[in-house]
Amino acid sequence: MKQHVAPFGDGTVVLRLVEERDLETILAWRNRDDARVWFKSSDKIAFDAHLAWYERYRQKEDDFFFLVEANGQPVGQCGIYDIDNGSAEVGRFLVAPEMAGKGYIGRSCAEIVRFGTQFLKLPYLFLEVMEKNTKAIRLYTRQGFVEEARSGGLIRMGLGRDRAL
Ligand SMILES: CC(C)(COP(=O)(O)OP(=O)(O)OC[C@H]1O[C@@H](n2cnc3c(N)ncnc32)[C@H](O)[C@@H]1OP(=O)(O)O)[C@@H](O)C(=O)NCCC(=O)NCCS
Numbered sequence: 001m002k003q004h005v006a007p008f009g010d011g012t013v014v015l016r017l018v019e020e021r022d023l024e025t026i027l028a029w030r031n032r033d034d035a036r037v038w039f040k041s042s043d044k045i046a047f048d049a050h051l052a053w054y055e056r057y058r059q060k061e062d063d064f065f066f067l068v069e070a071n072g073q074p075v076g077q078c079g080i081y082d083i084d085n086g087s088a089e090v091g092r093f094l095v096a097p098e099m100a101g102k103g104y105i106g107r108s109c110a111e112i113v114r115f116g117t118q119f120l121k122l123p124y125l126f127l128e129v130m131e132k133n134t135k136a137i138r139l140y141t142r143q144g145f146v147e148e149a150r151s152g153g154l155i156r157m158g159l160g161r162d163r164a165l
Helices: 020-031 047-059 104-119 134-142
Strands: 014-017 063-070 073-081 087-095 124-130 146-151 154-159
Touching: 014 104, 020 047, 020 073, 020 087, 063 104, 073 104, 087 104, 104 124, 104 134, 124 134, 134 154
Parallel strands: 087 124
Antiparallel strands: 014 063, 063 073, 073 087, 124 154, 146 154
């Protein structure tokens, strides 16, 4: 069973675990043409497949998927997954289109880093981003991630590797 995580945040954004009632909202964000192209599996996802993915996610203990809220409204999403004793991947960053450029996802990234390092006590976090996704790369760089490797159009960025070694 997945560990329950109480909502947390910085006073502007609140990250709470995604629930079934959020699935339509987040699928609509994910399926937008200008969003899905930035994910490794970039095809449009049908609701049934999304629901099946969510059911599998619910059984996982090493995966936390958050809805981001500001002023009580859903503004985006992010996640931390493949968590083991020393590391985890962060990702699934996505903003609600009408909420873009307000700093909510930068704040969410800072919060998920705090969750990973302070709550889960992980010494090392990493992510993958397409090398053409300059907006996302700028955001991750501002949060302290640094490029570690690049291949096939993807950049791997890490945070805290020196402490992991
Ligand atoms: C990448 C993505 C999540 C960023 O979301 P966002 O809402 O633009 O993120 P933020 O608002 O936190 O930060 C982005 C910009 O807003 C600016 N900003 C931050 N706080 C701000 C504020 N209070 N007021 C105005 N602008 C602000 C930042 O300086 C930044 O500017 P820049 O892009 O010129 O560097 C969004 O573009 C998205 O959903 N893209 C599609 C999916 C995707 O690429 N996901 C990442 C896959 S690896």
